[in-house]
Amino acid sequence: MADFVYRTVMHDIKQNILDNKYEGMRLPDERSLAEYYHVSRSSMKRAMELLSQQGIVFKKRGSGTFINPLYLKNQSLFRYEGSNLGLTDSLKVPGKKLGIKLLDFHVVEATAEIAQDLFLNKNEFVYEFHRLRLIDQQPFLLETGYVPIKIVPELKAEHLKSSLFNYLEDTQNKVVTKAFLNITVEPSSIEDQKLLKLQTTEPVGVMAGIFFLDDGTPFEFSTMRIHYQYMRFNTFVNLNQ
Known part of the structure; x- marks a missing residue:
């Protein structure tokens, strides 16, 4: 019977999320929700765990439980397990050399x-950068990223010519352990065709994602446009499970 209880609660919360019934993208605490639904704390905890596992909500240590913005936008997420979330380490190609060309970097x-995706206040600033990733000097991915200045105030252009996540871990001992990604395919733009060497009739893969630190803080929003021949990324990473 308890099994049906927590699943019923979970589905109701999902519907409330879609109906925008939670202000500030934040859910009430588990105790309040348990009292509202007249269920045990254990049933409420299980319902919240399922919502988290599905990528619908995430917990930020010391702040509460928040709705994943990408769920509201897409309601279709992928999940994978791995040892490193950075593309520099996760998109290894045997026998091939990966490279990064920084195209633009400013505040x-x-x-x-x-601001909504990264849970920032109004008038806060971010780094915006554009990078071209290469395999054996052949471009395969065009990346646009946004990172809050307050998280990495000393970030410089040279740091973006290699792994940003490794730089964060090495300098601040902060680790990116979770990502929510939306994966689509669309017609290539003129910029895609120029930088990724695509024909006008060839498509491009698109990944949009929010990457989170191990304490639940959103660290980066990134959009990656990928040459269709390299579009093989189809899983989700969560190192906290």
């Missing part, structure tokens, strides 16, 4: 959408 005020 901008976060747009309303970026």
